[in-house]
Amino acid sequence: MDDTSIMARRPKLTRSVLALAALALAVPAGAQDRPQSAAGSVGGLVIDAVAGVPLAGVLVTLEPVPGGLLVSAGRALLTASRTQETNAAGAYQFGEVAPGRYRIRVQRLGYRPAVLEVDVRRPMDARVSVGLELEPVQLEAVLVQEEASPPFRRAAARPDEPDAARMLLERERQSLFVTTDSRALTYADVVDGVTLGETDIFRALQRFPGVATRDDYTAELWTRGAPWAQTRVLFDGQPLFNPVHAVGVFSAVMPEILGAVFFHPGHRSVSVGEGAAGVVDLRTRPGGGDGELRGTADISMASARLELDQRLGATSWIVSARRSYLDVLRGGLEWFGLGELDLPYAFHDLSARFDAQLGERYSLEASGLWEDDRLYGDLEGILERTTANWGNATGRVTLNSPFGPWRARHTVGFSRYRSHVQESGDTLTDGRPIPWSEPPADNRVLHVRVSTEIEPVAAPGRPAPWGAGYEVVLQNTHYDGPAPRFHPVRPDTTVRIFREEQSLAAAGWLEARLSAGPWVTIAPGLRVEGGSNVEHEGAVRVAPRLAARFAPGSSFTVSASVSRTWQYLQSIAVAGPSAHPAFHASQFWLLAGDSSPAIRADIFTVGAEQWLGRGWLASAAAYQRHSTGVALPDPRKGAIAGRPLFVQGENDAHGLELHLRRVAGRWTGSLGYTLGKSNNHALGHTYPASTDRRHRLEASTALQLPVGFRAGVAYSGMTGAPYTRVQGRIRVDDCSYFGFECGAYAPVALEANAFRTPDYHSVDAILMLTRPVAGTQASVYLQLRNLLGRDNAITYIGSTYYVIPSPRARDQGTLVWVDRFEKGLPRLPLFGARVTF
Numbered sequence: 001m002d003d004t005s006i007m008a009r010r011p012k013l014t015r016s017v018l019a020l021a022a023l024a025l026a027v028p029a030g031a032q033d034r035p036q037s038a039a040g041s042v043g044g045l046v047i048d049a050v051a052g053v054p055l056a057g058v059l060v061t062l063e064p065v066p067g068g069l070l071v072s073a074g075r076a077l078l079t080a081s082r083t084q085e086t087n088a089a090g091a092y093q094f095g096e097v098a099p100g101r102y103r104i105r106v107q108r109l110g111y112r113p114a115v116l117e118v119d120v121r122r123p124m125d126a127r128v129s130v131g132l133e134l135e136p137v138q139l140e141a142v143l144v145q146e147e148a149s150p151p152f153r154r155a156a157a158r159p160d161e162p163d164a165a166r167m168l169l170e171r172e173r174q175s176l177f178v179t180t181d182s183r184a185l186t187y188a189d190v191v192d193g194v195t196l197g198e199t200d201i202f203r204a205l206q207r208f209p210g211v212a213t214r215d216d217y218t219a220e221l222w223t224r225g226a227p228w229a230q231t232r233v234l235f236d237g238q239p240l241f242n243p244v245h246a247v248g249v250f251s252a253v254m255p256e257i258l259g260a261v262f263f264h265p266g267h268r269s270v271s272v273g274e275g276a277a278g279v280v281d282l283r284t285r286p287g288g289g290d291g292e293l294r295g296t297a298d299i300s301m302a303s304a305r306l307e308l309d310q311r312l313g314a315t316s317w318i319v320s321a322r323r324s325y326l327d328v329l330r331g332g333l334e335w336f337g338l339g340e341l342d343l344p345y346a347f348h349d350l351s352a353r354f355d356a357q358l359g360e361r362y363s364l365e366a367s368g369l370w371e372d373d374r375l376y377g378d379l380e381g382i383l384e385r386t387t388a389n390w391g392n393a394t395g396r397v398t399l400n401s402p403f404g405p406w407r408a409r410h411t412v413g414f415s416r417y418r419s420h421v422q423e424s425g426d427t428l429t430d431g432r433p434i435p436w437s438e439p440p441a442d443n444r445v446l447h448v449r450v451s452t453e454i455e456p457v458a459a460p461g462r463p464a465p466w467g468a469g470y471e472v473v474l475q476n477t478h479y480d481g482p483a484p485r486f487h488p489v490r491p492d493t494t495v496r497i498f499r500e501e502q503s504l505a506a507a508g509w510l511e512a513r514l515s516a517g518p519w520v521t522i523a524p525g526l527r528v529e530g531g532s533n534v535e536h537e538g539a540v541r542v543a544p545r546l547a548a549r550f551a552p553g554s555s556f557t558v559s560a561s562v563s564r565t566w567q568y569l570q571s572i573a574v575a576g577p578s579a580h581p582a583f584h585a586s587q588f589w590l591l592a593g594d595s596s597p598a599i600r601a602d603i604f605t606v607g608a609e610q611w612l613g614r615g616w617l618a619s620a621a622a623y624q625r626h627s628t629g630v631a632l633p634d635p636r637k638g639a640i641a642g643r644p645l646f647v648q649g650e651n652d653a654h655g656l657e658l659h660l661r662r663v664a665g666r667w668t669g670s671l672g673y674t675l676g677k678s679n680n681h682a683l684g685h686t687y688p689a690s691t692d693r694r695h696r697l698e699a700s701t702a703l704q705l706p707v708g709f710r711a712g713v714a715y716s717g718m719t720g721a722p723y724t725r726v727q728g729r730i731r732v733d734d735c736s737y738f739g740f741e742c743g744a745y746a747p748v749a750l751e752a753n754a755f756r757t758p759d760y761h762s763v764d765a766i767l768m769l770t771r772p773v774a775g776t777q778a779s780v781y782l783q784l785r786n787l788l789g790r791d792n793a794i795t796y797i798g799s800t801y802y803v804i805p806s807p808r809a810r811d812q813g814t815l816v817w818v819d820r821f822e823k824g825l826p827r828l829p830l831f832g833a834r835v836t837f
Contacts, residue, residue, distance in 0.1 A: 040097055040098075040099075040120060040125050040126065041093060041094055041095045041096070041097055041125045041126070042062060042093075042094045042097050042102065042104070042118065042120065042125075042126045042128060043091065043092055043093035043094065043125070043126070043127060043128075044091070044092065044127045044128040044129040044130070045086075045089075045090045045091055045092075045129040045130075046058040046060065046086050046090050046092065046106055046108070046129070046130050046131075046132060047090055047129070047130075047131050047132070048131070048132065048167055049131030049132055049133045049554070052131075052613050052614040052615065053090075053167055053614070053615050053664040053665070054086075054088075054089050054090025054091070055086060055090050055108060055111075055132065056085075056086055056087060056088045056089075056090060057085050057086065057108065058085060058086040058090070058092070058106060058107070058108040058111075058132070059083060059085055059105075059106075059107045059108065060083070060084055060085070060086060060092045060104065060105070060106055061082070061083045061104070061105040061107075062082045062083075062094050062097070062102055062103075062104055063082075063102065063103050063105070064100060064101065064102055064103070065101045065102065065103055065117065082094055097120060097126075098120075099120050099121060100119075100120055101117065101118070101119050101120075102117065102118050102119075102120065103115060103116070103117050104116055104117075104118060104128060104130075106130045106132065108132060111132040111133065112132065112133050113132075114130055114132060116128070116130070133554050166186060166188065166663045166664055166668075167615065167663055167664050169184050169186055170184065170617060170663055172184070173262075174557065174609070175462055175463065176462075176463050177262075177264075177463075178267075178513070178521055178523045178547040178548070178549045178559055178561070179266065179267045179547050179549070179559045179560075179561045179605060179607065180549075180557055180558075180559045180607040180608060180609045180619055180621065181210075181265060181266055181267075181559075181605055181607045181619075181621040181623070181657070182262065182263070182264050182267070182268070183208055183262070183263045183264075183265075184260075184261065184262055184263075185201070185204060185205065185261040185262075185263065186261075187199075187255055187258075189204055189207075190204040190255050191768070192668065192700065192702040192710075192712050192766075193207050193700070193714070194700065194712055194713070194714040194764040194765065194766045194783060196216075196219075196249065196250070196783075196785065196830070197300045197301050197302055197783055197830035197831075197832060198250055198251075198300050198302055198303065198832075199255050199298070200219055200250060200251045200255075201251050201253055201255055201258070201261060201280075201282070202219040202220070202221055202244070202251040202280075203219050203251065205221060205263055205280065206219075206221065206698075206716075207670060207672070207698050207700060207714065208263065208659070208672065208698075209621075209657035209658065209659045209672035209673065209674045209696070209698065210223065210224050210265050210621070210623075210655070210657045210674050210676070211223060211224075211265070212225075212674075212691070212693040212696055212718060214721065214794075214795060215760075215792075215794040215795045215822070215824060216762070216785075216786075216792070216794065216824040216825040217247075217248065217249055217795075217822075217824075217825070218244070218248035218249065219244050219248060219249065219250060219251050220244065220248055221278075221280070222691040222693070223265050223277040223278035224265055224266075224277055224278070224623060224625060224653055224655060224676060224678070225277075225625075225651075225653040225655070225676050225677065225678025225689055225691050225692050225693070226276065226277030226278070226625075226627075226651070226653065226678070226689075226691060227571070227689075227690070227691050228242075228571075229242075229570055229571030229587060229589075230275070230276040230277040230278075230567065230570065230599070230601075230627075231275060231277050231278045231279070231280060232272075232274045232275030232278075232279050232280070232567070233253075233279075233280045233282065234272070234279060234280065234281050234282060235253065235282050235284075235367075235369050235394055235415075236282070236283060236284055236365075236367045236396055236398075236413075237396065237411060237413065237449075237451075238394045238395070238396050238413045238414070238415045238447070238449065239274065239394075239415050239447055240252075240253070240369070240392050240394060240415060240417075241392060241415070241417035241445050241569075241587075241589070242392075242417065242571075242586060242587055243371065243392050245324075245347040245349070245371065245373055246302075246324075246345075246347060246373065247373075247584060247585050248584070250302065250303075250347075252347075252349055252369075252371040252391070252392065253282055253349075253351070253369065253371075254305060254307070254320045254322055254349065254351060256296050256298075256305075256307035256320050257284050257285065257307060257318055257320040257351045257352075257353065258282055258283065258284060258285060259283050259284055259285025259286070260281070260282075260283040260285075261280070261281070261282055261283075262280075262281040262283075263278065263279075263280055263281070264278055264279045264281065265277070265278040265623075266278070266561065266563070266603050266605040266621075266623055266625075267545065267547050267561035267563050267603065267605060268281075268563075269467070269511060269525070270509040270510070270511050270525035270526065270527040270543065270545050271453060271467065271469055271509055271511070273471070273473075273507060273527070273529070273543075273565075273566070274565070274566070274567040274568065274569065275565060275567065276565055276567040276570075276599040276601035276627055277601065277625065284318070284351070284353045284367045285318065285353070286309075286311070286316045286318065286353065286355040286365075287309035287310050287311050287316035287317045287318040287353070287355070288309060288310075288311050288316065289309060289310050289311050290311055291310070291311065291312060292310070293308060293309075293310050294308070294309050294310065294836075294837065295307050295308040295309065295836070295837055296834065296835070296836045296837075297834070297835045298832065298833070298834045298835075299832055299833055299834075300830070300831075300832035301830050301831065301832065302324055302326070303322050303323060303324040303325065303347070304322070304323060304325055305320065305321060305322035305323075306320070306321055306322075307319070307320040307321075308320075314356060314357035314358075315354070315355065315356045315357070316354070316355045317352070317353065317354045317355070318352065318353050319350070319351075319352045320350070320351045320352070321348075321349070321350045321351075322347075322348065322349050322350075323346065323347070323348045324345075324346050324347045324348075325346075326343050326345075326346075327343050327344060327345055327346045328346075344375065344376050344377025344378065345373070345374065345375050345376075345377075346373075346374055347371070347372065347373045347374070347391075348371065348372050348374075349369065349370065349371035349372070349391075350369070350370050350371075351367075351368065351369040351370075352367065352368055353365070353366065353367035353368075354366045354367075361401065361402045362399070362400065362401050362402075363399075363400045364397070364398070364399055364400070365397070365398040365400070366395070366396070366397045366398070367395070367396060368393075368394060368395035368396070369392065369393070369394050369395075370391070370392075370393045371391045371392050371393075372389060372390075372391035373389060373390050373391055373585065374388070374389045375387065375388045375389070386421065386422075386438040387421070387422040388419070388420060388421040388422065388438065388585070389418075389419075389420055390417075390418065390419035390420065390443075390585045390586050391417070391418070392415065392416070392417050393415070393416050394413070394414065394415040394416070395413060395414060396411055396412065396413030396414075396449075397411070397412050397413070398410065398411045399411075403454050405456070406454055406455060406456050406457070407454070407455065407456075407457050408452055408453065408454045409451075409452065409453045410451075410452050411449070411450070411451045411452070411453075412449075412450050413448075413449050413451075414446070414447065414448045414449070415445075415446075415447040415449075416444070416445065416446050416447070417443075417444065417445040417586075417589075418442075418443065418444045418445075419441070419442075419443040419444075419575070419585055419586035420441070420442050420443075421438050421439070421440050421441045421442075421481070422440060439481065439482045439496075440481065441479075441480065441481025441482060441575070442478065442479070442480045442481065443478070443479050443480075443481060443575055443586050443588070443589075444476075444477065444478040444479075445475075445476070445477050445569065445589050446474075446475065446476040446477075447473065447474075447475050447569075448473070448474040448475075449471055449472070449473050449474075450471065450472045451469060451470065451471035451472070452469055452470055452471075453467060453468075453469035454467065454468050454469060455467040455468070463513055464513070465512065465513050465514075466510075466511065466512040466513065467509075467510075467511050467512075468508075468509065468510045468511075469508070469509055470506065470507065470508045470509070471506070471507050472504075472505075472506045473504075473505050473506075473507070474502070474503075474504050475502065475503050475505075475568065475569060475591055476500075476501070476502045476503075476591075477499070477500065477501050477502075477569070477589050477590070477591045478499075478500045479497060479498070479499045479500070479575070479588060479589070480496075480497075480498045481496060481497065481575065482495065482496055482497070482575075483495045483496070483497055483645075484497075484572065484573030484574060484575040484587075484588035484645075485573055485574045485575070485584075486573050486574075486633035486634075486640070486643075487633075487640060487724065487726045487747070487749060488726060488796060488797045488798050489640065489726055489747045489798060497645070501590075501591040501593050501596070502532075502591070503531065503532040503568065503591055503592065503593060504531050504532055505529055505530065505531030505532060505568070506529070506530060506531055507527060507528065507529040507530075508527070508528055509525065509526065509527040509528070510525065510526055511523065511524065511525030511526070511545075512524055512525070519550055519551055519552045520548065520549070520550055521548065521549045521551070522546075522547075522548050523546070523547040523548070523549075524544075524545070524546050525544070525545040525546070526542070526543075526544050526545070527542075527543040527544075527545070528540065528541075528542055528543075529541045529542075529543065529566060532593060532594075533593065533594050534568070534592045534593065534594075534596075534597070534598045535592070535593070535594060535595055535596055535597050535598075535629075536597065536629070537597075537598060537600070537629075541566050541598070541600075542564070543563075543564045543565060543566055544563070544564055545561070545562070545563035545564065546561065546562055546563070547559065547560070547561035547563075548560055548561070554611075555610060555611040556608070556609070556610050556611075557608065557609045557610075558606075558607070558608045559605075559606070559607050559608070560604075560605065560606040560607075561603075561604070561605050561606075562602075562603070562604050563602075563603050564600065564601070564602050564603075565600075565601045565603070566598055566599070566600055566601075567598060567599040567601065568591060568592040568598045569589055569590070569591050569592070570589070570590055570592075570599055570630070570631055571587035571588065571589055571590070572587075572588055572589075572590050572631040572632075572633075572645070572646045573587065573588045573633070573646075574586075574587060574588070575587055575588040590631050590646065592629075596631075597628075597629030597630075597631065597648050598629050599627050599628070599629045599630055600627065600628050600629055601625055601626070601627045602625070602626045602627075603623065603624070603625045604623065604624045604625075605621060605622070605623045605624075606621070606622050607619065607620060607621035607622070608620050608621075614662075614664075614665065615662055615663045615664030615665050615668075616660070616661070616662050616663070617660075617661045617662075617663055618659070618660050618661075619657075619658075619659045619660075620656070620657065620658050620659070621656070621657045621659075622654075622655070622656050622657075623653070623654060623655060623657075624653075624654045625651075625652070625653045625654070626650070626651070626652055627650060627651040627652075627653075628650050629648060630648070630649050630650060630651050630680070631646040631647075631648065631649075632646060632647055632648075632649040632680055632682050633646065633647070634646075634647050634682075634683070635647075635649075635680070635682050635683060635685045635687060635724075635752035635753075636683060636685070636749075636752075637748075637749060637750055637751055637752075638748065638749065639747065639748055639749075640726070640747040640748065640749055641747065647682050647683055648682070649680050649681055649682030649683075650680070650681045650682070651678060651679070651680050651681075651689060652677075652678070652679050652681070653676065653677065653678040653679075653689075654676070654677060655674060655675055655676025655677060656674070656675045656676075657672070657673070657674050657676075658672065658673045658674075659671070659672045659673075660672075666703065666704050667701060667702065667703040667704065668701065668702050669699075669700060669701035669702070670698065670699065670700050670701075671698070671699045672696075672697070672698040672699075673695075673696070673697050673698075674693075674695070674696040674697075675694070675695060676692070676693065676694065676696075677692060677694065678691060678692040679692070680752075680753075685752060687722070687751075687752040687753045687754070688722040688753045689722070689753070690721060690722055690723065690753060691721065692721065692722055692753075693718045693719055693721060694719045695717075695718065695719045696716075696717070696718040696719075697715070697716075697717045697718070698714075698715070698716055698717075699714070699715045700712065700713065700714035700715070701713055701714075707769075707771075708769055708770045708771045709767065709768070709769050710767075710768045710769075710770070711765070711766070711767050711768075712765065712766045712767075712768075713763065713764070713765045713766075713787075714763070714764045714765075715761075715762070715763050715764075716760070716761070716762050716764075717759070717760065717761045717762075718759070718760050719756065719759055719760075720756035720757035720758050720759055720760070720794075721756065721757050721794075722753035722754075722755065722756050723753060723755055723756070723757060723796035724749050724750065724751070724752050724753055724754070724755075725749070725750040725751075725754065725755055725799050725817065725819065726747060726748065726749050726750070726798060726799060727747065727748050727798075727799050727800065727801060755796075755819070757793065757794055757795065757796055757821060758792070758793050758794070758821070760792050760794050760824070761788075761790055761792065762785070762786050762787075762788075762790060762792065762824070762825075763786070763787040763788050764783065764784065764785050764786065764787060765783065765784045765787050766781060766782070766783045766784075767781065767782050768780070768781040768782075769781075773835075775837065776835050776836060776837040777835070777836040777837070778833070778834070778835050778836075779833065779834040779835075779836075780831070780832070780833045780834075781831060781832055781833075781834075782829065782830070782831045783829070783830040783831065784827070784828070784829055784830075785825050785827070785828040785829075785830065786824065786825050786826060786827050786828060787827065788827075789826065789827040790824075791823060791824075792823065792824030792825075793821035793822070793823055793824070794821065794822065794823075794824045795821060795822040796819065796820075796821055796822075797820050797821060797822050798819075798820050799817050799818065799819045799820065800817075800818050800820070801815055801816060801817045801818065802816055802818070804816060
């Protein structure tokens with residue numbers, strides 16, 4: 001039996017039959033004027049009982065009641081039954097059906113089967129429509145390799161049935177995860193998300209409630225008021241550190257290689273360690289094609305990429321590669337309005353996976369990702385005499401094997417991040433460094449992990465009743481370079497920091513999924529971590545988690561969870577190549593140890609989901625997160641120079657998220673609203689976190705048009721982000737009146753995050769045409785960013801001031817501040833093409 005054999009066949013009528021239309025027995029006009037046929041027909045629709053969308057590929061069997069016989073269509077031959085599958089519209093039709101009593105059996109993979117009887121009294125057409133409830137049933141335990149159609153790719157792999165594919169994914173998500181605020185993403189969601197030209201995983205996740213970001217120029221995620229570094233991105237279980245290209249503009253993970261994308265902004269399995277605010281779980285997919293070479297080629301205005309995959313007997317492989325190309329054009333772009341372009345910068349990435357079935361009960365998986373950004377020349381007036389490269393590399397090997405009556409996954413993996421700036425050696429004639437040159441630096445993070453997970457075998461799309469495991473993790477950080485930047489002022493490059501830290505830790509975990517009655521599910525879990533000492537926390541840390549769900553039916557669910565998470569590696573400031581205060585290549589990473597804190601995040605969530613029929617899903621979630629051991633910039637007023645590298649603080653975040661989605665139908669849409677607050681506490685000060693967005697509204701819709709066209713529009717609106725007003729260079733000879741230190745030039749910070757950037761609003765649109773061409777699926781698309789041409793001033797980059805003299809000589813005058821902000825994207829057309837074969 002293969003991994004798709006999860007159907008249970010039940011011979012009785014069940015509660016899954018929620019919609020049964022009456023038989024249409026009316027005699028058509030004029031029937032008396034012509035001879036009547038001796039037979040009629042039986043037909044109808046099969047739909048998802050909750051969503052109301054049609055289901056294709058449903059097996060419908062028509063058979064006579066016991067003791068009866070059935071006339072085979074068009075032949076004078078008796079038969080026991082007749083069978084057919086529903087078409088893309090969910091319809092079936094049996095012709096040449098003689099009057100009599102019949103039984104109709106309706107079966108589809110992943111749904112509870114239905115059986116009903118009809119009585120055809122006259123030789124006329126009968127309509128019988130059936131609604132099925134999704135309820136896969138687990139059979140005997142077997143070791144399986146991978147789901148044939150990965151969740152992330154399912155809607156793309158089944159273009160004839162995208163609605164049912166999205167519905168199945170949402171149903172699987174509800175089955176796999178106890179809490180209702182866990183979210184799943186499909187490839188179709190990424191395409192409809194109207195990202196920045198590229199199909200971008202992180203930018204598509206920004207369309208969810210509870211997720212914000214800094215501005216137009218970054219794909220980074222701020223999860224429920226927490227900075228990017230507190231959302232852990234996992235690539236097949238291995239962490240990625242700042243996995244973005246082009247100083248944050250694009251995601252460094254290509255969606256074509258992924259088989260599942262899950263986002264957990266609160267509760268998650270105890271098998272996942274770090275991620276104080278959330279986890280983005282990216283899982284690769286095995287190659288397919290049954291011997292045929294398959295692939296996708298894509299070109300956008302930023303890069304070109306190619307994905308190839310194939311299955312050959314017991315093995316499969318998939319490779320995906322991408323490279324930006326603007327650096328090789330070097331001119332000839334006048335048509336784009338860019339004039340003579342000289343951009344000595346490029347990014348590359350390569351990801352791959354290999355699978356092999358080793359006999360009946362063993363299988364091997366290997367996957368990896370390498371991504372790299374390179375700057376190898378001058379960016380006039382921005383970065384000069386600078387050569388740098390930065391990026392991630394990760395890999396893992398997993399052996400799936402039996403473990404008594406259960407199955408085990410043994411994994412060895414690593415992840416490494418490095419940012420390296422070479423020294424130019426050039427100086428001005430007076431010995432000072434070249435303006436806008438970046439000082440030499442070396443910034444590295446290494447993560448090595450060995451783990452084993454054990455659990456009973458469950459049917460695809462169904463959770464295991466329990467799981468256990470262990471892991472051993474070695475982490476190392478190294479930094480040798482200038483002081484990191486906490487504020488948007490150019491740092492003093494003469495101050496350098498050397499810091500190297502290492503930790504070794506082990507963790508064991510156990511979780512279960514228990515039924516407390518027919519409607520209640522309880523999922524307790526415990527994770528115990530120990531190893532190197534952590535400041536104020538000792539050598540052993542406990543992370544308990546508990547989630548509960550109440551689901552009285554298939555359409556309504558309520559959940560609640562409480563959990564504790566430890567995060568040992570956190571980013572405290574910008575470090576590495578920076579083309580602008582708003583853009584940076586890397587971060588300064590702090591590893592917990594004897595003199596460094598670990599983040600302890602205690603999270604409580606409560607939420608509810610309701611299917612409203614015809615593909616509508618409504619949800620609401622409330623959350624509270626309290627984090628201690630957070631490394632923060634010094635919040636005190638005064639000169640920036642001479643401050644400590646960080647101060648320990650706490651963060652409190654709470655909020656409400658509302659979400660309404662139309663998952664299926666000719667048009668799909670999403671409307672999300674978030675009300676959230678995130679406050680820091682440090683050195684006796686309480687102030688808004690830099691990632692605090694009080695209000696955020698996201699709305700998007702996509703419509704399937706005739707002849708293969710699909711159009712989409714998305715709106716984003718959010719309140720401004722807090723910032724600390726900083727004057728980069730203030731002459732402070734006579735400034736005691738204003739509270740500044742006098743007698744020197746010095747960058748000065750005022751009250752911590754006392755001001756906010758302006759509100760942000762943007763409307764984006766996409767138009768895509770997809771057509772079959774010579775055995776391939778070809779698409780061309782046009783995006784328009786900032787459709788309304790709004791001049792969004794979104795990122796604070798510094799302040800200046802001037803003094804209005806007083807008419808009376810004895811008075812000092814009035815100090816007036818002028819804050820400067822980086823503008824968002826202008827109205828920007830983006831286009832590209834994609835071919836799938």
